Amino acid sequence: MTRRLHIGAAYHGVGGPGTYRLWTNPELAPDAGVRLDRYLEWARLAEEGLLDFFFLADSVRIERHSPPHYLNRLEPITALAAIATHTRHVGLVATISSTYEPPLSVARAIASLDLISEGRAGVNIVTTTDEGAARLYGADAHPLHADRYAQAGEFVDVVRGLWATYGDDAFPYDAAAERFLDPGDVWPLRHEGRFYRVEGGLNVQRSRQGEPVVFQAGDSPEGRELGASHAEAIFSFPRPLDEQVAIVAEYRRRAAELGRTAPLVLPGISPIVASTDDEARAIERARHDAKPFDERLRAFGRTFAWHDFTQYDPDAAFPDLGDQDWRAHPTKVREIVESARAEGLTLREVVDRSAPFRPSPFVGTAETVAAELLRWFDAEALDGVILLQHLPSDFRAFIDGVVPILQARGVYRTAYDEGSTLRSHLGLDVPAPRRAADAQPWEAREPATA
Numbered sequence: 519m520t521r522r523l524h525i526g527a528a529y530h531g532v533g534g535p536g537t538y539r540l541w542t543n544p545e546l547a548p549d550a551g552v553r554l555d556r557y558l559e560w561a562r563l564a565e566e567g568l569l570d571f572f573f574l575a576d577s578v579r580i581e582r583h584s585p586p587h588y589l590n591r592l593e594p595i596t597a598l599a600a601i602a603t604h605t606r607h608v609g610l611v612a613t614i615s616s617t618y619e620p621p622l623s624v625a626r627a628i629a630s631l632d633l634i635s636e637g638r639a640g641v642n643i644v645t646t647t648d649e650g651a652a653r654l655y656g657a658d659a660h661p662l663h664a665d666r667y668a669q670a671g672e673f674v675d676v677v678r679g680l681w682a683t684y685g686d687d688a689f690p691y692d693a694a695a696e697r698f699l700d701p702g703d704v705w706p707l708r709h710e711g712r713f714y715r716v717e718g719g720l721n722v723q724r725s726r727q728g729e730p731v732v733f734q735a736g737d738s739p740e741g742r743e744l745g746a747s748h749a750e751a752i753f754s755f756p757r758p759l760d761e762q763v764a765i766v767a768e769y770r771r772r773a774a775e776l777g778r779t780a781p782l783v784l785p786g787i788s789p790i791v792a793s794t795d796d797e798a799r800a801i802e803r804a805r806h807d808a809k810p811f812d813e814r815l816r817a818f819g820r821t822f823a824w825h826d827f828t829q830y831d832p833d834a835a836f837p838d839l840g841d842q843d844w845r846a847h848p849t850k851v852r853e854i855v856e857s858a859r860a861e862g863l864t865l866r867e868v869v870d871r872s873a874p875f876r877p878s879p880f881v882g883t884a885e886t887v888a889a890e891l892l893r894w895f896d897a898e899a900l901d902g903v904i905l906l907q908h909l910p911s912d913f914r915a916f917i918d919g920v921v922p923i924l925q926a927r928g929v930y931r932t933a934y935d936e937g938s939t940l941r942s943h944l945g946l947d948v949p950a951p952r953r954a955a956d957a958q959p960w961e962a963r964e965p966a967t968a
Contacts, residue, residue, distance in 0.1 A: 523895050523929045524782060524902025524944055525921075526571040526611070527564045529557055531587035533908060534575075535817040536809065536873065541586045545909050551591035554600055559910065561601045564608050567917035568931050570943040571609030571640060573753070573904055574598060578615075579651045581824050583816040595627045602635035609940030611640035611733055616673035617666050618646055618655045621714060625680040628730050629722040637727035637939035641677075642753060643744075644735050645670050647847060649823040663848055667740035669713045674732060674748045676714050679707040681729040682951035683719035685959075701960035705953050727939035728948040734781070738849070746772035749781045750946055753904055756785035759879075762899035782901040782944060787880045789905070791915040795882040806875045811866065818869045821847045821854070832866040884919030891920070892927060 531551030533540030541548045550556040561572040574594035594612035602610055610631065614624050624641070632639035645666035652660040661669065685703035692698075706719035734741070734749035745752045746769050756762055766783045773780035792798035815832065819825045822839070830837045836858035858868050879890045894900050907913045924930035936942040 520928060521895075522931065522945065523891065523924060524570045524784060525567075525905065525930070526573050526609070526784065526902070527560065527567075527569055527905040527907075527913065528573040528575060528786065529560045530575075530906070530908050531556070531591050533587050534585050535820050536585075536814070537908060538585055538813045538816065540908055543909065545911060549590070551587050551589075554592070554597065557592070557597055557601060558604055560913070561605055561608060561610075563910070563913055563917060565605050567921050568934060569608055569905075570902070571611050571638075571940060572598075572601065572605075573611045573642070574613060575642075576613040576615075576644075577648065578618075579648050579654050581650065583819055583824055583826065583828075585817070595631055598639075599631055599634050602631065602638065605635075607638075607934040607938065607943075609638045609640055609731070609943055610635055611642055611731070611940075613642040613644055613735070615646040615651075616643050616670040617661060618651060618657070621673055621676040621716065622680060622720070625677040625720055626722055628677075629681060629720065629725070632725040632727065632730045633722065637725045637941070639725070640731035640733055640751070640940050642733035642735055643670055643674060643749070645741075663738070664740060667736070667738075667744050670744055671748055672711045672713050675711075676707070676709050676716050678729065678732075678952040679709055679954065680716070680720040681724065682953045682957075683707065683721075684723045685951060686724060689723060704960040705951065705957050706960070708954070708957075724951070725939075727941040728950075729952075731940050731944065731946060742768065743772070745769065745781055747776055747778075750779075751782040751784055751944065754783065754785050756787060756900070759894060759897060759899055762894065763897055766898055766900065779946075784902045784904050785900055786904045786906040788878065788907055788912075789880040789887050789916055789920070790878075790912065791882070791884050791887055791919050793883065795886055798881045798883065798886075799877070802877065802881050803875065811869070814869055814873055815865075818872055821850055821872075827865065827869075830865055832869070833864050836863055836865050836868050884915075884923060887916070888920045888923035888927070891924065892929065895929065 532546055532548065540546065547553060547556060564572045574597060576594050577588050580589050598610040598612050612628065612631065628639055628641045649660040683705055685705065688700055688703040690697050690700055704719060707716055709716045731750050732748065733751045733753055734745040735753040736744060737754050752769065757765065762785070769783055770780040790798045790802050792801060811832065812828070815827050819827050854868060857863070880887050891903065905913065905916060907916070921930060925932050941948060
């Protein structure tokens with residue numbers, strides 16, 4: 519079977535970190551983050567372009583320097599349930615936090631989305647990095663980085679165990695025999711681990727794709743281990759080509775060691791398509807240069823749990839932040855602070871270094887962008903991409919220009935001909951229910967006689 523390139527699209531409303539002024543663009547509505555019609559516009563364009571899935575990221579905590587889309591946006595599962603009733607083919611992937619959301623609630627909501635969409639649901643598992651989320655959820659302290667990822671692995675195990683409550687023949691619906699349920703095909707979960715103790719079953723049947731597709735987003739060593747051991751698809755950010763090839767090889771090697779199918783690696787890209795390569799590069803440069811320092815300064819604070827760096831003189835030495843327990847991005851924070859101290863950098867210099875202009879390989883004419891995607895695909899640096907565009911015109915240019923070239927090269931579908939589920943789009947098999955080795959079904963009992 520010919521290997522196919524997979525493409526998904528994410529919706530960013532009016533902009534995340536680094537795009538604080540995007541909401542003023544006339545292509546967008548200032549309240550696009552809470553308008554279902556704008557989400558639908560993106561999802562329908564994804565379906566028109568025969569994309570594999572429509573993807574919604576998420577966050578919950580807000581504070582003074584949050585970007586616009588973080589301040590006002592729809593909860594992903596709720597939004598996707600509505601979108602499911604207005605689309606027919608495109609997959610629907612919701613982001614949830616394994617750090618603070620209970621497994622039962624997530625398992626039930628995503629399984630319900632899977633039935634509503636007739637087998638098109640996926641869930642992107644993230645570990646919340648924002649330390650302030652702990653107080654929002656009523657927790658005393660934000661978990662350490664390693665603990666968050668250990669918890670995430672167990673979280674996925676519990677969710678999958680709940681999804682396996684019913685077998686495919688659990689509901690015979692035999693009116694003549696008055697058999698609504700076959701108790702011999704009901705397998706309640708009994709789980710006792712480090713983070714969760716769960717006993718009981720989920721009251722949602724399996725869908726036509728068996729269970730939702732599990733995505734994972736996280737690029738730390740712990741994140742990659744979680745992805746290799748639990749995920750079916752990886753959302754990441756692209757590295758240089760040779761590094762990206764090594765990352766994909768690492769996932770495949772580690773998954774093989776664990777006896778499981780390697781996850782699809784789908785880095786996020788923001789292609790710019792124009793009539794000439796020079797025009798596209800000029801657009802790319804202009805968009806980078808249009809971001810003023812104060813905007814980049816606010817975005818920089820995200821790594822430091824949204825610390826307010828606007829209170830410091832940007833041309834003085836990088837501020838002494840004390841010996842705080844930075845639990846969100848401990849490795850990255852340590853690298854930034856140590857580099858600033860060793861080189862005597864100012865705050866402005868550190869911020870400029872944190873977001874330098876890096877030309878993307880996926881910028882140019884439609885032919886240029888398609889050729890570069892094919893080059894990375896043929897080098898096995900990726901299995902596909904997730905489009906992270908902000909403007910409908912950019913998305914439309916990719917769909918109208920790049921997709922037909924990929925189709926002509928034989929690496930991209932010309933119709934949703936593989937099937938009607940997200941698993942079929944991604945070339946994933948329908949999994950058997952994932953139950954513990956010692957799982958036991960309900961015993962079949964005759965109804966009591968009067």
